[in-house]
Amino acid sequence: MVLKDLLKSVFAVIAVSMVAVACSDNEKPASIEQKVVEIKARNPFPFYKSIEIKPGYYFEVLSWGKGVDSLGGFLILMSDSVKNNYKSISGEREGIITDAWNMDLDNDGNPEIYVQTLVRKNVADVNVYEFGGDFNKISFPGISSMKGYKGDDKFFVKNGDLFRSVPIVQTDSGKTSTLVKTLKYRLSGNSFSSSEAKLEE
Template sequence: MIIKYNLQRFLLLIGILCCFACTEEKIKEVRMETENIEKNPFPFYKNIEVKPGFYFEVLSWGKGVDSIGGYQILMSDSANNNFKSTAVERKGIITDAWNMDLDNDGNPELYIQLLSKKNVSDLNVFEYSGGRFNKINFPSLSVNQKKSYSGNDKFFQKNGDLFRSFPVKDSLKIVNKTYQYKLSGNSFYTNDVK
C-alpha cells in the first residue's frame, strides 16, 4: 500500500513538473515575439531635431498593403512644455523625412518623402506655425515636365535649397533633369537648373 501511495505521489509530482515545464517554454516564446515587435513596431520612424529640446518624430503604420496606411507627426517642445501631433493618411511608402525652413520665416517645415508607385516619389509638406501643422501642397510636375518623366526621381537638399532630379531621354542619350523648388507665402514655384 505504501509503495502504491508513493508511486501515485511520484507520478503526481512528475505531472506537475511537466505542466510547469510546458508553461515556462510558452512564456519564453511569447516574450520573444513581444521583444521583436518592440524593436520595430513601425515600418518607418525618424526623430528629427530642429534645435535642442524641439523635436519632430515621424512614424508610419498600416497592416497589409505596404503603400496604404497612415503616419503620425509628433512635436515635442520640452523647453516650452508644448506637445502636439497630427495624423495623416498616406498612399505610398515613406522613404525619408527631414526638416527645412525653405521660406526662411522661422517656422520649421517637415518634408515627408513617399514612394507612391514602384519608382515615383512625391513629397508631403507641413509647416508647424501658430501651434498647428499646416499642410503645404507640393506641386505636381507640369505637362511639359511629364512628357519626359519616367520616374526614378530623387529629392535632395543643397545649401539650404530643395532640388528634384530625374533621368529623361534627350534624343539618343539619357540625361538628368534637375529642378529647384522655392517656397514663398506657403506656395512652391520651380526653376529649371541648367
C-alpha cells in the same frame, strides 16, 4: 497481557506511520517544467524617424498600415518638453515613406517637415507640413506632366536649398537619350515655385 497488547498497539502505529511516510515520498508531484515562448511582434511602423530641431524640441515621423505597403497612414508628432507643448497630425498616405527631414526654406523661423514617399516603383513625391503653433500642409508641385518624364527622380538638399534631379527621356531622329534636369525649389507665402538650375561640381 495488558503490556503486550499496548506494545502491539504502539508497533502498529509505528508501522502505519512508516507506510504513510513511504507513500508520501513515492507520491511527490513531478516537477513541472515551465517553457517560455518568446513571441516577436511585427513592427507596426514600417518607417520611423526622429528629427531634433533643438534640445527638447523634436518631430517624430512614422507610418503604419497592414496589407499593401503603399497604402496606409502616417503620423507626425511634435514634442517640446521645454514649453510642455505636444501636437500631432495624421492622415492617409499613398506611397511608401522613404525619408523625412526638416528645413526652413522660407526663412520665417517655423520648421517645415518634409515627408518623402515613393508613390510608384520609381516615382517620388514630397508632403510638406510647416509648424508654427499648429501644422499647416503646403502643397508641393508635381512633375508627372513634364514631357519625357519617366520617373527615377531624386530629391536632395545642398547648401540649405532643396533640389530635385529629373531624368528626361528624349527621342531625336529615332535615337533615344536621357537628359537629367535639376529643379531648384523656393518657398514663399506658403507656395512653392521651381526653376531649372545648374549646379557647380
